[in-house]
Amino acid sequence: MDATQIAATSQTPMSRQAAEYVERKGIGHPDxxxxxxxESIAVALSGAYLETAGRVLHFNVxxxxxxxxxxxxxxxxxxxxAPMRLFVGDRATDTFEGKKLPVGDIVEAAAEHWLQTHLRHVKPDVHLDIQNELRPGSAELVGxxxxxxxxxxxxxxxxxFAPLSETEHLVLSAEHFLNSKSFKHDFPETGEDVKVMGARYGRKLHLTVAIAFIDQFIWEEETYLHRKAAVKESLLSYLRSKLHDLDAVEVVVNALDDPSRGQDGLYLTVLGTSAESGDGGQVGRGNRVNGLISLSRPMTLEAAAGKNPVSHVGKIYNLLAHQTADRIYHSSDAIEEVYVWLCSRIGQPLDNPWSTSIQLALSAGATLGDVQHEVNDIVNQELSGISQFTKRLTQGELSVC
Incomplete structure (x- = not known):
């Protein structure tokens, strides 16, 4: 195919469109x-392969x-x-130069460490069973x-794409706030399972928030309702302080609650996540690599988490596309919004995509000629630095959800 395709678009930037829908699944959500x-398993496997073989070997988890x-x-x-059960599947190299690699132990240790670090009330050795279904890869892919x-x-x-809209920033900030250390200090009865759905109509943002409450801190229905109201007010105060172009924000917390049903009508959990009883999770059903599910934007269906960090474009190109878009956006005041597409062809070098397309929304009076040369330079720089980029992925420096 031809070189990078750069085009201007007449599409209205997201922040000025009439409606917008954005979701964020928090750190304790099953997905x-x-x-x-x-992803923590992928980072652990990469480290083990580097230590044993001096390079990352074939795997996808x-x-x-x-x-x-x-x-x-x-x-x-x-x-x-009954405990939760985690099935770990797909492929991982389990031998190198005749030596058996402890893939199962690596998987279990990485999973347990992540849970211990991020979910306060989950004890992995008690509350989780891990079933490792990883198998060696096909000869062609291993090659x-x-x-x-x-x-x-x-x-x-x-x-x-870049930049994030104000709605996207607020949805992301809302979940980060609700799962921050300071918030958990003030509201220890709230779990890590948080889901935020934002719907913006014009200049008003409506948020529906689901947040698990931990039963050991809730002694009666009145306590639950009082603390839920306090959570709402705390979040509203935080978000109002961050409003910029929007006029107002509305928040509804735990919309399914029905106090007439007693404790069965409230979002009560034992461990702080719906995965303990109410809802399972699956790789790829949650946030995209920028931490959001932006339903009004172009979006990949690839599951980036767990993919190989040095060869799998489903991880590499999605993260690199966001990074490239951000650099392009900040390179010129003439650019109001940018979208980047990187298309691979299997077997082709990572630094030479099969197709690269850039779409720019330009400010009034600006032309494509004003920015085209610099945009092309940025794309070439990002692709030429892809080895360093994949190294950062290998070390777990970049979040994928």
């Missing part, structure tokens, strides 16, 4: 747990399923009846890693 655990357990929440503290220059192991498209 985010699944993504995060599988992007097929994960978290099966909900069973709990019995009640005011003052309930109990866990990619024996080449002098690793090539793309899939034909896929990565897409990124």
């Amino acid at each position: 985010t747990v699944c993504d995060s655990v599988m 992007d097929k994960g399923l978290l099966v909900a357990g069973q709990t019995e929440p009640k005011f003052g503290g309930g109990k866990v009846l 990619i890693f024996d080449r002098d220059k690793i090539t793309a192991n899939d034909t896929s498209v990565g897409v990124g």
Whole structure:
């Protein structure tokens, strides 16, 4: 194909469109747990391969399923009846030069460490069963890693955009605030399972927030309702301080609550996540690589979490597309919004995509000629630095959810 395609668009930037829909699944949501655990396994495997072989070997652990357990929440503290179960699937090299590699131990240790670090009330050795279903890869795909220059192991498209709209910033900030250390200090009864859905109509943002409450801190219905109201007011105060172009924000917390049903009508949990009983999780069903599900934007269906960081374009190109878009946006005041598409062809060098397309929304009076040369330079710089970029992915420096 031809070189990078750069085009101007007449599309109205997202922040000025009439409506916008954005979702964020928090760190304790089952889908985010699944993504995060599988990515932590990928980082651990990469480190083990580097230590053993001096390079990252073939693996992809992007097929994960978290099966909900069973709990019995009640005011003052309930109990866990059955543990959650995590299925870890797809492919991983388990031998090198005749030496068996402890893939199973690496998987278990990485998963347990992530859970211990991020979910305060989950004890992995008690509350989670791990079923490792990783198998060695196909000879053709494994062979990619024996080449002098690793090539793309899939034909896929990565897409990124910049800047985030105010709605996107607020949705992301809302979940980060609700799961911050300071908030948990003030509201220890709230769990890590947080989901924020934002719907903006014109200049007003409406947020529906689901947040798990931990039963051991809730002694009666009145306590729950009082603390839920306090959570709402705290979040509203925080978000109002961050409003810029929007006029107002409205928040509804735990919309499914029905106090007439007693404790069964409230969002009570034992461990702080719906994965304990109410909802399972799966890799790829949650946030995209920028931490959001921006339903009004172009969006990939690739599951980046757990993919190989040095060969799988489903991870590399999606993250690189966002990084490239951000650089392009900040390169000129003439650019109001930018979208970047990177399309790979299996077997082609990572620094030479099959197709690259850039779409720019320009400010009044600006022309494509004003920015085209610099945009093209940025794209070339990002692609030429892809080895350093994949190194950062290998070390887990970049979040994928």
